[in-house]
Amino acid sequence: MSTFNASKGLNEKGAFFESRMAAWIGDPPKNAPNGMWESMVYSLQVGGKRLRPVLCISSAELFGLHPDEVMPMAMALEMVHTASLIHDDLPAMDDDNLRRGKPTNHVVYGEAMAILAGDALLCHAFEYPMTHLQLPYDRVVKAMARFAKSLGPSGMCGGQVLDMEGVESPEAISRLKTGELIRASIVTGAILAGATDEEQRSLDLYGEALGIAFQIADDILDVIGTEEELGKSIGKDQDQGKNTFVSVYGLDGARKLLGDFTDLAVSHLSSFGNKASFLVSLARYLEQRTK
């Protein structure tokens, strides 16, 4: 599959996910304050690649599950990713006014609501799969445990702290900050679909390398991308003196690493043969992305 097809596949799977999300948005939890739901939905709808849900769906499909069977998990992955963006953009954190070409959550709804909308998305991301997944209980517990682990002190939140402190290497930072949730996106799909430990391990290694590659590409785009194309402020990492792959290895060094980690990711899919062609081409596509 060419990278053109991967882009098409990503878009199609992303669009499928969005159609399901739209139905979900129209059906708010009973008793949820309108203003809060609006703020949560605003940031979910701002868009993006929907990479995490697509990874989860694609991984589950490898083992014969229909996308709808893992949709509650896919929704949860996008909810926590969105929560992390809302909190990252806060004045006390990265202080960003623009995300995907639109005003950030706190600019529209105020800081207090943005903090609470992020918290509510985190919490709802646990409720929704546990009440909606129609799969064996043991798989649900194992998938949700893995999901939770990718987020807390030794996952996404911990990575955000490392990023703030700027002492660790960009590999160490990105492993937690971006990598853990990308790994969990792929592995939870496999767990829910009943993959063997061996199969889960291969996909985990794919996700581990893909997550780092994803962050390298992000760091490169922060330097060479255009604000228009990315829909967010660029050059901020540099201004804030953050430890990025480009600041540590230079642009050429970062590009070389991006290629290496993408190759590594793809190598872990070999045992799946043609069935994994979408995940292979997705890695190649993300390597060459311009936004």
Place this chain on the structure above:
Amino acid sequence: MSTFNASKGLNEKGAFFESRMAAWIGDPPKNAPNGMWESMVYSLQVGGKRLRPVLCISSAELFGLHPDEVMPMAMALEMVHTASLIHDDLPAMDDDNLRRGKPTNHVVYGEAMAILAGDALLCHAFEYPMTHLQLPYDRVVKAMARFAKSLGPSGMCGGQVLDMEGVESPEAISRLKTGELIRASIVTGAILAGATDEEQRSLDLYGEALGIAFQIADDILDVIGTEEELGKSIGKDQDQGKNTFVSVYGLDGARKLLGDFTDLAVSHLSSFGNKASFLVSLARYLEQRTK
């Protein structure tokens, strides 16, 4: 059991919980940044009544479980309660510098860390029980689903928004803001212990009334308590023009309601007979608390 004994029981159960928490604190998750763990632990250790863990443990004991068998759930309840206090105290929210007689999290660690420590506590509260509870998977899923529901847009976070908006009645606000988590504390203990639907329902109704009573007592203490005894700023609700039970019903009206909701809570325990004597006297003790 007299209220003196309930106080003693609460202290004993709270102390047992604290001893288990101390062991947990000494064993941080692998890869968690030290600074983040320190900030999470700081707020967990500031103390308090440990009411939510005690409710969960006591409810599970009603059906024959040992406290250690539900300890991961009890820990999770205290983690999310602590997370909510850290975020509530932020400058963009209630802007409090003092909590239980100590500087609040953001005063010690800065706003960014306080936001992330709260997020990490929320996420870790889901990981920890799902990886540590040694009980049947179906009970774990049902308990964790109920726990998650008590926190999100139709639970604690939603209640915080209602409190901020100040449009709804104090009953409606307290049902979500304080009540849902207190209900979940009791009900998750019962679910994990394999209680019948009928038994869960009685405890849920006890928790519902107890949660409202707890908030009424809080509102009364915000007016008549002393800063020294409470260890937090008092009179703030009044200054911020919030809709409290005292501002709406007056001090005498609020006291009458406190008695009514406590009676209601106790009435739902009748089917348990003497086995529930601790939960009965706990409700009476909380009615008369001065801090």
